[in-house]
Amino acid sequence: MPFQLSSTTSRRDVLKVGGLTISLGAFVAACGDDRGGDDAPGRVGSAPVPTALPDYAVDDAVLLRTASSLEITAIEVYEAALAINGAIPPSLIPVVERLIEDHQMIADQMVELTESVGGEGWTCSNPWLMDRLVAPTIELIQSNVIGVVLEDTSMVQVIGEQVMIAPVVKTAQGDLILISSTNGLEEGDEIEFERLEGAVSDDVMAFAQALESLAAASHQELAGLTSNIETRVAHLEAASLEARHSSVLAIAIYGPDGYISPAMVGEDVPPTERSQIRHFAIESTFGQTSQIEVKAGPADLNGVRPSVVMQTPAANTLVYNELICDA
Amino acid sequence: MTRKDPSPVDLEFAESATDTSLSRRGLVTRVGAAGLSGLAAALLVDRSSLAVAAGPDDRPGVPTESDDVLLAQAMAFELALGDLYRTASEGAFDDLALFGDIMASNHRSYAEAIAGATGISAGAADPKLIADNFDAFMASTTEALLAAHSLEQTAVATHTALIARYESNTAITLTASIAVVEARHATVIADILGVENLDVLFGNDQSPLEFAGDSA
Numbered sequence: 209m210p211f212q213l214s215s216t217t218s219r220r221d222v223l224k225v226g227g228l229t230i231s232l233g234a235f236v237a238a239c240g241d242d243r244g245g246d247d248a249p250g251r252v253g254s255a256p257v258p259t260a261l262p263d264y265a266v267d268d269a270v271l272l273r274t275a276s277s278l279e280i281t282a283i284e285v286y287e288a289a290l291a292i293n294g295a296i297p298p299s300l301i302p303v304v305e306r307l308i309e310d311h312q313m314i315a316d317q318m319v320e321l322t323e324s325v326g327g328e329g330w331t332c333s334n335p336w337l338m339d340r341l342v343a344p345t346i347e348l349i350q351s352n353v354i355g356v357v358l359e360d361t362s363m364v365q366v367i368g369e370q371v372m373i374a375p376v377v378k379t380a381q382g383d384l385i386l387i388s389s390t391n392g393l394e395e396g397d398e399i400e401f402e403r404l405e406g407a408v409s410d411d412v413m414a415f416a417q418a419l420e421s422l423a424a425a426s427h428q429e430l431a432g433l434t435s436n437i438e439t440r441v442a443h444l445e446a447a448s449l450e451a452r453h454s455s456v457l458a459i460a461i462y463g464p465d466g467y468i469s470p471a472m473v474g475e476d477v478p479p480t481e482r483s484q485i486r487h488f489a490i491e492s493t494f495g496q497t498s499q500i501e502v503k504a505g506p507a508d509l510n511g512v513r514p515s516v517v518m519q520t521p522a523a524n525t526l527v528y529n530e531l532i533c534d535a
Numbered sequence: 536m537t538r539k540d541p542s543p544v545d546l547e548f549a550e551s552a553t554d555t556s557l558s559r560r561g562l563v564t565r566v567g568a569a570g571l572s573g574l575a576a577a578l579l580v581d582r583s584s585l586a587v588a589a590g591p592d593d594r595p596g597v598p599t600e601s602d603d604v605l606l607a608q609a610m611a612f613e614l615a616l617g618d619l620y621r622t623a624s625e626g627a628f629d630d631l632a633l634f635g636d637i638m639a640s641n642h643r644s645y646a647e648a649i650a651g652a653t654g655i656s657a658g659a660a661d662p663k664l665i666a667d668n669f670d671a672f673m674a675s676t677t678e679a680l681l682a683a684h685s686l687e688q689t690a691v692a693t694h695t696a697l698i699a700r701y702e703s704n705t706a707i708t709l710t711a712s713i714a715v716v717e718a719r720h721a722t723v724i725a726d727i728l729g730v731e732n733l734d735v736l737f738g739n740d741q742s743p744l745e746f747a748g749d750s751a
Contacts, residue, residue: 306733428715431698432708435590441699444711448691448718452737455722467723472637489723490637493644495715 264528268436269327272318273527275430275443277334278423279315281342283308284333285419288346295349295412300460307420307453314446321439332533336525345516348505349411353384353401356509361393366401368511377401381482403506407482411504413461414484415516418502420454421487422518425497429520447495455489462486479503483513595703601748602706603653605697608746609710610649612693614660615668616686617642623672623679631676634727638683638720645713652705680728687721688741690714696743 264270286308289295296304319329333342355366357373364373366384371377373393377384381404388399427447431440458466469488471477479485484503497520503513519525598606617639624635650657664686671682694714701707718739725736 303733306737310737424715428711431711432704433591435593437699440707441695444695444698444714447711447715448695448739449737451715451718452722455719456726456736459723459726464727467726468634468637473633489726490641490716490719493641493716494648495712 262530264530266526267327267529268325268434268439269322270526270528271430271434271521272322272325272439273327273330273529273531274334274521274525275427275446276315276318276322276330277332277527278337278426278521279311279318280331281333281337282311282419282423283315284338285342285346285416286311288342289412289416292350292408292412295409297409297413297460300413303456303460304416307416310449310453311423314449317442317446321436321442325436325439327529330527330531330533334525334527335531341516341518345415345504348514348516349408349415351403351505352387353403353506354509355384355399355401357393357395357397357399359395361395364399365509367507368509373399379404404482407506410461410480410482410484411502413457414487414502415504417454417457417461417487418500418516418518420450420457421500422520424448424450424454425495425500426520428495429497451495454487458487458489462488483507483511589702591704594707596705597703598653598706599702602701602703603655605700605746605748606649606653606706607655608661608744608748609694609697610646610653610655610657611659611661612664612690612744613642613646613649613713614657615662615664616690617646618660618665619668619672619686620683622669623683626673627676641716641720648709648713652709677728680724684721684724684728685741687717687724688739689744690717691721691739692741693743693746697746700748 286304290301290304315331319331322329353366355364355377357364358370362373363370364377366377367379367381369379371379373386373390375386377386384401384404386399386401388401390399393399424447427443427450431443431447434440434443460466466486467489469477469486469491472490472492477486485501487500487502500518502516502518504516505514507513620635620639620642624632624639627635646657649655668682668686672679691714694710694717698707698710698714701710721739722736730736
């Protein structure tokens with residue numbers, strides 16, 4: 209049959225060639241020995257290939273390193289608090305000094321136990337907690353109150369109230385001392401005030417009390433996780449001591465009202481007049497390991513205060529054996 | 536520090552401690568006179584004998600027979616504490632009665648939790664513990680609180696000693712959750728007594744009770 213450039217392919221020819229191609233394809237595929245392919249979800253675009261997270265072991269040494277990191281973290285919080293003028297009431301300074309001593313004692317014990325189980329003792333604070341919890345909270349506590357100038361530029365909205373701008377602004381929660389210049393104010397400008405009297409100290413004490421409860425809860429939890437009996441006992445001893453710390457601070461903050469949570473007799477637990485979440489020496493029948501929440505820092509324009517949530521050690525707060533302490 | 540809002544649980548105790556410099560030694564001595572000397576025994580944890588045990592994934596979940604023996608005694612102790620508080624609160628008024636009720640309820644809850652974990656009926660309080668402390672709990676408020684403080688401290692010491700002997704996850708985690716709150720009980724009672732000595736508020740020199748057990 210002569211070659212014809214203009215010849216057309218009939219429908220029958222297409223079906224023949226197509227059928228042959230599919231059949232051959234199926235035959236070749238069936239002969240292959242690696243037909244699994246990639247199980248990963250399909251990717252669209254040219255995003256970089258994700259890096260697999262390292263799978264670090266969690267052993268007794270890791271749990272103990274985490275425990276000592278919590279103790280050192282508590283010490284650093286107290287030292288920071290002592291450095292803030294007026295944050296710790298003078299009558300409580302001896303108590304705070306004792307708390308530091310106790311945390312150092314527990315940290316030393318945890319380091320010793322870490323080495324006894326073949327690990328390397330951790331003598332630094334917990335890096336994750338310091339970066340994500342302690343530093344932001346201390347910053348919040350020391351931050352000024354922000355107000356926004358209203359359409360009537362003689363007025364400002366601050367901590368949920370609209371008040372006249374003055375060197376000392378009176379609010380329902382107390383007096384605010386203006387620290388910004390009021391020259392040439394326009395609507396929407398931000399002006400700053402000092403925090404309410406005693407607010408920094410209140411926040412520091414609430415944070416410290418919650419931190420002690422967190423430490424107690426962490427040791428309580430670790431007591432059930434370790435495989436070493438001596439470590440188990442040490443964790444429970446530490447949990448008991450830090451529960452006592454927490455109780456003493458709750459009583460220091462609220463007096464006898466801080467003894468027992470009203471929730472234990474079916475009552476509501478109202479926040480303080482400055483919206484702080486109240487915690488008590490005895491808050492529950494059994495030791496809880498759930499998250500602990502406190503407020504820290506001034507209220508925003510709408511009167512809402514930032515929350516700080518603390519949780520017992522988890523994957524992101526564990527001090528793995530691969531981490532190195534630079535202290 | 537200034538107190539904030541009034542609390543629905545407004546515990547104002549009419550009979551406050553007169554001796555605010557109460558030392559730990561004094562506290563122990565006075566409570567010892569209340570009849571605890573026969574109970575405090577030497578179940579001190581011998582750290583040299585402590586060894587590696589199974590981790591949580593390898594331990595039995597529910598209490599073993601050995602755990603049951605120890606938990607039954609811990610339950611009787613908690614029931615006795617609950618009964619003592621209940622008896623004292625019936626003769627008290629206002630805040631002290633409420634405080635006694637809450638303490639009694641907590642200890643009763645511990646006994647019930649142990650009963651739930653072991654299957655042992657929560658019915659038999661430790662009669663000797665009650666007999667030894669009944670008079671103190673029925674005496675003055677201060678004497679009752681001193682006895683209560685000592686018993687709470689003894690409870691913490693006992694659970695701490697026992698946790699080294701338990702084999703199951705349930706026994707270990709339950710004990711830890713009880714001991715931590717009993718330490719808080721002790722601190723609150725010390726504060727009600729007016730104790731300011733930090734060694735008393737944070738310390739515990741009570742000895743654990745001696746419980747017979749399979750693995751002792």
